[in-house]
Amino acid sequence: MHRTALGKLAIVFAALSGNGVDAFWRMNCGVIQTGRIDPIVTPGEISSHVHKIAGGYNIGFNSSYEDMTNSKCTSCEIGADKSAYWTPQLYYRHANGKFQDVPNSGMTVYYLGRGDNRDNIQPFPAGFRMLSGNALARSYDNTTMTYNNGRPVADRVSFNCLDSTTQYPETPSMIHTKCSNGLRAQIQFQSCWNGVDLYKRDNSHVAYMSTIDNGVCPPSHPVQLVHLFFEVLYGVAQIDTTDGGQFMFAYGDPTGFGFHGDFLNGWDPTVLAPALKQCANVDNAGQISACAPLAASDSSQYSYNCAERPSLINEPVVGMLDKLPGCINITPGPSDASVSDITCGPGTTSPSVNPFTLSNPSQAAVMPQVNARTNGWTYMGCANEPSGQRALAAFSYTNNGMTTAMCQAYCASKSQSLAGVEYGSECYCGNALSSGSSLGGANCTTLNSMVCAGNSTEFCGGPARLQVFGATAPSTGPSVPAVGAVAGDFVYAGCANENFTTPNRALSGASYSNNTVTNEQCGAYCSALNFQYFGTEYGTECYCGNSLKGGSTLSQTGCSMACSGSLSSNSPFAQYNNTCGGSNRLSVWKNSKYQATAVVPSVGSYVSQGCYYEASANGGSGRALTGASFSSSSMTVESCVSFCAGKNMGLAAVEYSAECYCGTVLQTGASPATDGLCNMACGGNKQEYCGGSNRLNVYKSS
Numbered sequence: 001m002h003r004t005a006l007g008k009l010a011i012v013f014a015a016l017s018g019n020g021v022d023a024f025w026r027m028n029c030g031v032i033q034t035g036r037i038d039p040i041v042t043p044g045e046i047s048s049h050v051h052k053i054a055g056g057y058n059i060g061f062n063s064s065y066e067d068m069t070n071s072k073c074t075s076c077e078i079g080a081d082k083s084a085y086w087t088p089q090l091y092y093r094h095a096n097g098k099f100q101d102v103p104n105s106g107m108t109v110y111y112l113g114r115g116d117n118r119d120n121i122q123p124f125p126a127g128f129r130m131l132s133g134n135a136l137a138r139s140y141d142n143t144t145m146t147y148n149n150g151r152p153v154a155d156r157v158s159f160n161c162l163d164s165t166t167q168y169p170e171t172p173s174m175i176h177t178k179c180s181n182g183l184r185a186q187i188q189f190q191s192c193w194n195g196v197d198l199y200k201r202d203n204s205h206v207a208y209m210s211t212i213d214n215g216v217c218p219p220s221h222p223v224q225l226v227h228l229f230f231e232v233l234y235g236v237a238q239i240d241t242t243d244g245g246q247f248m249f250a251y252g253d254p255t256g257f258g259f260h261g262d263f264l265n266g267w268d269p270t271v272l273a274p275a276l277k278q279c280a281n282v283d284n285a286g287q288i289s290a291c292a293p294l295a296a297s298d299s300s301q302y303s304y305n306c307a308e309r310p311s312l313i314n315e316p317v318v319g320m321l322d323k324l325p326g327c328i329n330i331t332p333g334p335s336d337a338s339v340s341d342i343t344c345g346p347g348t349t350s351p352s353v354n355p356f357t358l359s360n361p362s363q364a365a366v367m368p369q370v371n372a373r374t375n376g377w378t379y380m381g382c383a384n385e386p387s388g389q390r391a392l393a394a395f396s397y398t399n400n401g402m403t404t405a406m407c408q409a410y411c412a413s414k415s416q417s418l419a420g421v422e423y424g425s426e427c428y429c430g431n432a433l434s435s436g437s438s439l440g441g442a443n444c445t446t447l448n449s450m451v452c453a454g455n456s457t458e459f460c461g462g463p464a465r466l467q468v469f470g471a472t473a474p475s476t477g478p479s480v481p482a483v484g485a486v487a488g489d490f491v492y493a494g495c496a497n498e499n500f501t502t503p504n505r506a507l508s509g510a511s512y513s514n515n516t517v518t519n520e521q522c523g524a525y526c527s528a529l530n531f532q533y534f535g536t537e538y539g540t541e542c543y544c545g546n547s548l549k550g551g552s553t554l555s556q557t558g559c560s561m562a563c564s565g566s567l568s569s570n571s572p573f574a575q576y577n578n579t580c581g582g583s584n585r586l587s588v589w590k591n592s593k594y595q596a597t598a599v600v601p602s603v604g605s606y607v608s609q610g611c612y613y614e615a616s617a618n619g620g621s622g623r624a625l626t627g628a629s630f631s632s633s634s635m636t637v638e639s640c641v642s643f644c645a646g647k648n649m650g651l652a653a654v655e656y657s658a659e660c661y662c663g664t665v666l667q668t669g670a671s672p673a674t675d676g677l678c679n680m681a682c683g684g685n686k687q688e689y690c691g692g693s694n695r696l697n698v699y700k701s702s
Contacts, residue, residue: 023113025279025294026286029054029076029085030106030303034318035311036325038086039063040129040199040262046350048342049135049250050089050317050325052232054106056082056266057306060356065127068266072359072456073306075106078288079297079447082266085109087187088135088259089250089317090234091324095243099321102247103235106303113280114227115191115209116216120629121224121280123272124265125616127198130206132156132189132228133260135251135342138333140172147192147218150210157259160184162233174256177247182233187261189228192217195622223622226280230261251342252328258337270512270693271297277631277658296514299447301462304424305365315351365451365459367444367515368467369539369562377408377419377469382444385422385464386436392420392428392466400425401454408469417471422461424450439468443566446515480560481576488572490523490589494554496535498584506552506586507535507545509679510693516565517542517580519573523589529657530681532594536580536587540564543586546597546679558585597681599689599697603641606652606699611678614655614694615669624670624696625653625663633658634684641699650701655691658683666698 031052037060038047044062053059056071063084071082090102113121133156141154154172161168161176161183168176170186177183190206197205207221217224236247248254275293284290288298299305311317317325324330327344331337344350368379383391390396395414399406404419407427411419416429433439442465449467452460461467485492496506505511509531519534522542526534531544539561548554563580567573581587601608615624623629628647632639640660644652649662657680678697682690691697 023279023281023283024286025111025275025284025288025291027076027078027081027109027111027288028106028302029109030306031104031308032057032075032084032306033059033309033312034089035313036315036317037061037312038262039084040131040264046313046353048326048344049252049328051086051250051262052089052104052106053084053086054109055084055264057309058082058358059084059264060312060358061353063264065265067358068264069268070358070360071266072361072363074266075303075306075308076109077299077302078294079299079302080268080271080294082268084264084266085230085261087185087230087232087261090183090185090236090247091250091321092236092239092241092245092247093330094245097322099324100239101318101321103238104232107233108231110227110229110231110286111280112213112227112229114214115224116214117224118281119631121226121276122193123269123276124225124267125198125621126265126269128193128265129199129263130190131203131260131262132187133258135253135258135260136337136339137257138253138255138331138336139257146208146210146212147216148210150215151212153208153212154257155212156188156208157257158186159256159259160186172257174247174254177236178241180237183236183247185232185234185256185259187230187259188212189230189261189263191225191227192221193223193225194221195223195626226276228263248330250324250326250328252324252330252337254330254332257333273656273693296512296516297447301448301450305451305456310354312354312356313351314354363457365446365457367446367449367459367564369564371562375405375408377471380418380468380470381439382442382461383420383433383437383439383466383468384441385466386434389434389436390428391433391437392416392418392430392468393434394431395429396427398426399454402427402460403452403455404458404460404467404469406454407460412471418468419471420461420466420468421452422466423463424460425453426461428466433468437466440566442466445564480579483554485576486572487519487576487589488523489527489591489593490519490534490572491592492576493533493588493590495557495559495581496548496552496554496586496588497558498537498550498552498586505543505545506548506550507531507533507543507588508549508676509544509546511541511543513541514564515540518563518565518567518571519576519580519587519589520567520571521565523591527591527593530594530597530686531591531679532596533588533590535589536563537585538583539580541581548588552586554588558582559587595687597687597689599675599678600637603638603699604645605701606641606645607702609698609700611673611675611691612653612666612670612696612698613673614696615667616694621669622667623661624666624698625651625661626667627661627663629659629661631659632683635660635690636682636684637688637690637697637699639684645701651698653691653696653698654682654689655696656680656693657690659691661696
């Protein structure tokens with residue numbers, strides 16, 4: 001039995017590391033919370049056992065999708081992913097009965113393009129959550145199989161002892177624990193969804209593919225999801241095991257068969273959807289940098305900038321403990337443990353709980369604009385540290401409560417005109433930058449800078465990167481182009497006000513925001529979607545549209561903020577000093593090469609029915625049309641109608657520029673939307689509309 005299971009595991013995980021075998025991305029995560037928290041299994045209550053949690057800052061006893069997406073930061077490297085990921089804590093039971101936590105600094109999460117239907121992977125819907133594994137298992141179950149009798153479900157769990165002298169095979173339990181480079185626990189998740197339920201307590205809303213990490217989905221769970229896979233490395237070699245004790249998980253499991261993992265969706269849907277389309281079926285060797293939607297928020301300082309929160313529960317869970325936290329009976333098997341073995345009985349006193357405060361995105365750290373004045377000092381930009389010396393070498397000090405104001409005050413007290421913050425807690429002063437250092441010689445962005453140790457809402461440089469402030473005011477600010485100014489294919493239309501008395505933005509088409517925005521980048525983005533106008537705002541935001549909405553008007557005032565991104569010297573926008581709108585002000589440019597896009601009125605017997613919301617976007621669940629579908633970067637209305645007609649289905653719909661859906665009836669929740677909301681050009685014909693995000697142009701056969 002075990003020999004067969006081990007053979008299958010070896011094949012599966014060899015595939016994970018093979019070059020050119022799979023399309024996937026790999027994301028590293030630090031720890032955001034340690035304790036008895038599990039909002040999936042025990043929402044609103046203290047969990048039965050200790051977990052190590054990674055991801056969104058707002059994870060707590062009863063976290064919702066909205067809570068997670070509103071987290072001010074995430075301990076995972078992709079900022080657009082505020083999801084929560086967790087697995088049980090590993091302990092070592094010493095011979096004297098004491099329990100010691102085994103070091104673990106986070107996990108690695110894989111998003112793999114797997115399955116026979118991998119070309120149609122769907123994003124996790126808002127509110128989706130799931131778990132994999134069975135905390136009560138204490139032996140290998142070779143009878144419970146995946147769909148079509150494909151594989152034992154028990155193969156979802158595996159362990160890899162990483163040792164410098166012995167190469168151990170992967171095992172379905174915690175057999176080998178003398179691992180000089182750590183013991184890696186691994187868990188695979190279900191990749192098939194019933195398309196209806198966001199979560200069910202028995203986890204029946206999801207199912208494994210026929211071979212767990214690949215194959216087909218059962219007919220009861222037809223929606224293909226991306227395949228999640230966790231790796232958690234435990235520092236077993238850092239524990240003194242000479243007393244002959246035993247490793248065991250927080251729920252009293254010394255075998256490892258009960259290892260499990262949980263996932264609570266907190267993705268920004270405008271990032272996950274294109275990431276799956278562009279990167280889940282392309283072999284990028286797992287590199288986030290090779291996937292544009294993900295790279296836009298890929299931070300190198302994620303674990304520092306979103307450090308572990310203090311415990312929510314007043315009980316010891318790390319260090320040397322008298323017992324496992326909770327009411328845990330150690331159950332070595334081979335029989336499964338019972339629920340009573342890991343839960344507290346009536347009358348048991350629970351530890352007290354600390355107040356829990358939710359964050360919001362406005363509490364995230366903000367990079368100052370060049371030439372902005374704060375505390376009487378002017379932000380001058382980012383400087384590199386020269387080789388062998390400091391950029392500012394007159395005075396310095398380090399403080400674990402560092403802020404930019406503290407550094408500025410210190411340098412002022414030393415009669416120095418320049419103050420620089422670096423590495424989160426370091427301050428340097430001088431009257432000039434040293435030879436070999438220059439402003440612009442390093443790149444300080446929100447993705448590679450470190451928050452100030454004493455104020456998490458501002459940045460204090462980064463490794464070998466110094467944010468420099470000057471004691472004198474700037475002589476000039478960013479220049480503003482004149483109306484009619486030309487930059488390549490674009491003509492400056494003016495500065496538009498945002499009118500928030502209506503639900504529309506001034507430009508209400510596609511949009512994105514990050515800390516590398518430039519007019520050139522925004523223009524290319526909107527042009528690719530065939531919008532007539534693009535606009536930049538607040539230095540970090542990009543908007544597209546074909547007309548100004550919401551009562552917005554053009555003027556020549558208020559657009560004077562520097563763009564957050566940097567332009568090359570040969571950019572056609574460089575002559576205008578790269579200004580990107582202002583507060584509620586939009587720098588608007590018109591594409592002189594624009595060709596109008598229109599709704600195709602009919603194709604053969606199929607007549608346009610207008611723009612419709614997806615069922616899941618307007619009170620229902622799943623897709624508006626649930627018949628056949630396909631996607632193509634060269635999508636047109638004609639190709640979609642031809643496809644659906646060939647399937648003998650009377651309804652055809654195009655969505656998100658590249659998707660086609662067919663059916664015989666619109667599902668509950670699929671209601672009419674304003675035509676202007678279906679504003680994305682077809683990938684194969686920029687003069688045709690092909691729906692929008694969660695919105696479809698629907699055609700019906702007469």
